[in-house]
Amino acid sequence: MTHTPDIQRPDHRLVEALREIGTATISGELRNLGIRNAAITGPRALTTGRISAGPALTLQFMPMREDQFGSAEYDDPEKQLHRHVLYHAQKGDMVVVDARGDMDSGIFGEMMLTYFAGLGGEGVVIDGCIRDSAKARDLGIGLWVRGVTPNFHAQTNIFPFAVNVPIACADTFVVPGDIVVADDDGAVVVPAAMAEQVIEVGSRHAEWEGFSRLRLSQGGDLRKYYPLRDDAEAEYLIWKTRGGS
Structure with missing residues (x-):
């Protein structure tokens, strides 16, 4: 399992300018600039009417293999990498998770998301599910997910493998520090170098x-x-x- 350092955050003014533009215009203009598909297709807004934007902290899941993830992670919670992506979080950050489209594992629950909200986190985009969804909606952060489940993060088919590495969230390439903008139409990824x-x-x-x-x-x-x-x-x-x- 891989755990890499913190991300490089863009100037806040870039984030706010992209928030004002919105996902539909960003997606179309990125296509005109040569990025054919910047949209993360699959996760939908659980918190409708909200626009979230910020640099991406990334979390990658892999198919479960018990020699890589076992009971030791529950004897020592610090071995659970889904916690560590949140340890990096700062005010205004977005957490983007490649959960392989899995519908049986709740990547974060109320307690983890409460911690993220308390740090000033903007929102999460997950190619998968969360748990405790009713309480999560009330935390004041944006939630874009494929669905909800009562199961915990590694209960069935997947386990957390890497933090702050390039990921494929719903087959969309996301680099740590990319600017993610999400609204009721979904989420789009803006390469930091192209933001201006x-x-x-x-x-x-x-x-x-x-x-x-x-x-x-x-x-x-x-x-x-x-x-x-x-x-x-x-x-x-x-x-x-x-x-x-």
Whole structure:
């Protein structure tokens, strides 16, 4: 089992700018920048109406093999690696877990998630399940999971293997320190080195969409306003100059 050092966290302003843009625009703009699929497909929002964003702490699970994970982990809880990813957590962090899509193991329960929330954690994205879900919803953190279960984290088919290593969460590549943004549409992964570029193009996209949304709500021509056609550009610039009014 592998346990590696803490992550390198991006500037907080980048995280907040990406939060404002949202997952749908980020996903589309990343595709235009060459990242074909940044979405983590599978985990869904258990805490709807929430937008979480932050650097990724990662946890990797592997198929159970008893010589690698056995009773010693319960004699000495410090040998349980799913605890150690939380030990690294700081305010604003996201925990991303490759739990192999397993639906029988609850990666974290109420007590672990309470600890994470107490540190100021933003949210968790798990290709798998949690337990104690009713109480977990009340902790003030974002939860994106495949489902819920009463079972504990290594009760059936998987066990925690590595912390803060590159993982494949629902077949999406995640590097520790990547910026993860999650909302009701799901979670997307922004490579830290591309954050500035995504913000630049994504902010402009979000801005002209605001203009287009207004015009469409007023009965404007879909062909003209979405996407913004060349003959609507001058109108958009006037709207922008007037502060969006």
